[in-house]
Amino acid sequence: MTGPIPFSANPLDRASNQRHDDAWVEAQLRAAGSRYLAFSQLNVLTSQHSAPELLWLDCTACDSLAAEAPRILLGLRDGVAHFAFDLPGTEDPASALGLDGAVFSEVRGLTPSLTPEDAGIVAQARALLDWHNRNRFCGACGSPTSIRKAGSSRKCDGCGAECFPRTDPVVIMVIMVVWRGDRCLLGRRAGRPAGSFSALAGFVDQGETIEEAVRREVLEEVGVVVDDVEYHASQPWPFPSSLMIGCFAHAAGDEAQIDDIELAEATWFTRDQVRTALASPSAFLTIPGPIAIAHHLLRDWSQASV
Ligand SMILES: [Zn+2]
Known part of the structure; x- marks a missing residue:
């Protein structure tokens, strides 16, 4: 698979100005x-x-x-x-x-x-x-809701409250350290096969910026302090309705202390190792396929000086 990140090339005009008619x-x-x-x-x-x-x-x-x-x-x-x-x-x-x-x-x-x-x-x-x-029933009063604007919202038949389709933001980040070997830190989830690593990810909390979410998730999962956060790309992820926000996170240190409930291990990899895994996955390192934004983040990191 080449071209745009999957799910990111929707060609439709959503007709926002007409659908209320x-x-x-x-x-x-x-x-x-x-x-x-x-x-x-x-x-x-x-x-x-x-x-x-x-x-x-x-x-x-x-x-x-x-x-x-x-x-x-x-x-x-x-x-x-x-x-x-x-x-x-x-x-x-x-x-x-x-x-x-x-x-x-x-x-x-x-x-x-x-x-x-x-x-x-x-x-x-x-x-x-x-x-x-x-969302067939109102979250406020429990009455049935009805479709409005050809499906871009629903309105409660009881209290009149209107609700709108929601998208859940998720940050996903490649953690980089340049000053000691130009490597990135990837995690292996508990239960995943040996060698199966990916970028860390987590939902953005309420009242939290993207940068804060990246720093919190990285600190929680691998105990690494992050300085700068660079946005790189995003991807709609319809399982059921997330927006993956791909970032590069500049680590202030390289001593990882993993959260062993979420992760089985976390390991630093070089750009050469990631490039090799992209070309030929192995028991040493296999990264997600092209359907996932993690693949594209790691491809871009391994092929360029991000
Ligand atoms: Zn209601």
Whole structure:
């Protein structure tokens, strides 16, 4: 896999200025060219005739399959509306479709086969559908909630409170030390195979900046003090709805003291060792594959003087 970081190339115009207009949304729902992407239990409908690819349905097919399922507007591409919907539970939804070669595919496994643009669309759709499924009742008063603005919010039928899809920020960082050997510190999670290392990561706490989250997580997990924090890249991660914020963290020291609940070990690696692992994973060092932002952070660190 080359090109953009997976899930980061969504081409859709989210139509923020139009989606509040119910008449406009209704016209898009009925437009002959509008496209519908079906999900079942957060797995996405694909065609498996040759290479797997997204199987978009038209309005008629969508109506016949799931007349009552809410349609969530993802956005516009070349003026064409793209919607997602969740099929109500059936034992074998692919067979129920009656579409030859149609399969509901698990998103993480499917992603390497998709174009970057399609992977970005699936990330948006999966995260949004999951949020709607989890927010059918008001967190304030417990009444049912209803979809608003073609799926960009929900409003409580009881107290009127409006809630919006949330994204959980996660910092993920390559910890670097230049002054003693130009190395980076990677961790191996408890339960992971020997040699399987990655960048450290953790959720941003409430009332915390990205830089503070990086410094806290690194101190908690490996006992290393971090000076400067450099933002590098980000990645939507729709499992269920995170934003991975990739950083380089400049360590003030290289004495690691690991939190042995979270980590089995933490080890410093040279750029050469990381480059070798990227080219040929081994029992000494295997790093996450290209679907993960950790792969891209480590590739960029190993290939350049970050
Ligand atoms: Zn309420």
